[in-house]
Amino acid sequence: MSKEKIKSEIPSYLLMASIFIVSTILALLLNISITDIMKDYQFSVLIILIVMELFTNLISSTGMIEKISLKISVISKGNKKKCLILFGLLIFFVSAFLNNITAVLIVLPIIFVLLKAIGIDQKYVNIFFASILALSNTGGASSPIGDFPAIVIMNSGITSFRAYLFRAFPFFFVISIALITWWQFFVKEANKDDKKKNLSIDLLQSKYKNIEVNKKVVIGLLTIFVLMFICWSIVPQNIIPPEVIALLGCVIGIVYSVICREKIKSLVDFKPVLTIASFLFLANVISHTGILTTLANNLQSLISNPKLLLIAIMIMTSLISGLFGAGPAASAMMPVIVYLCETTFNTQSDWIAIAYASSICAGSSLFMWSATAGFILSKNVNEAILIDSTRKRLSWNISNYMKCGIQNYVIQMSLSILLIYLAIML
Numbered sequence: 469m470s471k472e473k474i475k476s477e478i479p480s481y482l483l484m485a486s487i488f489i490v491s492t493i494l495a496l497l498l499n500i501s502i503t504d505i506m507k508d509y510q511f512s513v514l515i516i517l518i519v520m521e522l523f524t525n526l527i528s529s530t531g532m533i534e535k536i537s538l539k540i541s542v543i544s545k546g547n548k549k550k551c552l553i554l555f556g557l558l559i560f561f562v563s564a565f566l567n568n569i570t571a572v573l574i575v576l577p578i579i580f581v582l583l584k585a586i587g588i589d590q591k592y593v594n595i596f597f598a599s600i601l602a603l604s605n606t607g608g609a610s611s612p613i614g615d616f617p618a619i620v621i622m623n624s625g626i627t628s629f630r631a632y633l634f635r636a637f638p639f640f641f642v643i644s645i646a647l648i649t650w651w652q653f654f655v656k657e658a659n660k661d662d663k664k665k666n667l668s669i670d671l672l673q674s675k676y677k678n679i680e681v682n683k684k685v686v687i688g689l690l691t692i693f694v695l696m697f698i699c700w701s702i703v704p705q706n707i708i709p710p711e712v713i714a715l716l717g718c719v720i721g722i723v724y725s726v727i728c729r730e731k732i733k734s735l736v737d738f739k740p741v742l743t744i745a746s747f748l749f750l751a752n753v754i755s756h757t758g759i760l761t762t763l764a765n766n767l768q769s770l771i772s773n774p775k776l777l778l779i780a781i782m783i784m785t786s787l788i789s790g791l792f793g794a795g796p797a798a799s800a801m802m803p804v805i806v807y808l809c810e811t812t813f814n815t816q817s818d819w820i821a822i823a824y825a826s827s828i829c830a831g832s833s834l835f836m837w838s839a840t841a842g843f844i845l846s847k848n849v850n851e852a853i854l855i856d857s858t859r860k861r862l863s864w865n866i867s868n869y870m871k872c873g874i875q876n877y878v879i880q881m882s883l884s885i886l887l888i889y890l891a892i893m894l
Contacts, residue, residue: 514748564637605833
């Protein structure tokens, strides 16, 4: 690792250490047993996160995602609207079942080559990557193993794997279609030179012509993945916990890949895992203080109408997620959601889980720093050296995303509240 990269990593590791230290000091000052805190610690969440990243690496090793990206580039024929729609849908579906950061990083190289070929401007860069970021969030929230908040919800006991999946996937798919529909209206085709675009696509195909997909490995891994989903859906958590199914499926996948002589990318980025571990620890300490239960009681006493109470909680959760990120929001608000599901919303806990996930998802799309993939995506875009027709270098940073982020947030929150309201009414 280079000195520059080490320096850039120091602040994030200092943040993790600070959270653990402050949480421990807070627990000792309030006479809260660290042993009790660790008994309630959600180790299963961390296990599933690590395992799903390993499984993502297994699938990415096959070249399948790159091949699909190349096919999409050819189908789009360089049309900017089609590129936005098709790659947006790809990111949604991949993020729903695999690690969304890994999914974005795998697809980006082909996206960059395509964008350089078709001719773009700053407006298109802003819209395209704002869509990609928001859709990686909605995709991650659409399945119980897509992203950290969804995994926390699955392990909370307020809903089951099957109940979450059957509600969340169509729910977030509708929101994703709304986002894509909204942003494609702002895309205009400036370059009508079809011959030039076709030549660019041919060059793209030539550059990535050596991508080979091991179909045998892909079919085997997808079969294992489907079986994991079936087990998660039908096997009660108190009989076989979801993390055990995840571990078993991943081990079988690794063994199968080795037997098929497939090269495996087995490295796991532990920085996000450690970051989430620190927030889970802080959330457990805060939960043991009783502050969150008091907050939930106060909310219920202030807002007597259950539907208005739910909307208030959704907006509060989304703003916490927007300001501090999905990890802190999921960790901090989960005890409140669990308490409310046991009291006011005890008959609607499945939909409350979706409301909670959608609030975190909307907040994650508000600012660039809110999303898990935000800064990673920005770094890669800026390093890709994209230029417009005047040879001006294009950038994509916090200020570029701000205006789009607010629109993403408004669309997601408005639709989420409407859909949840309708679901509870029905």
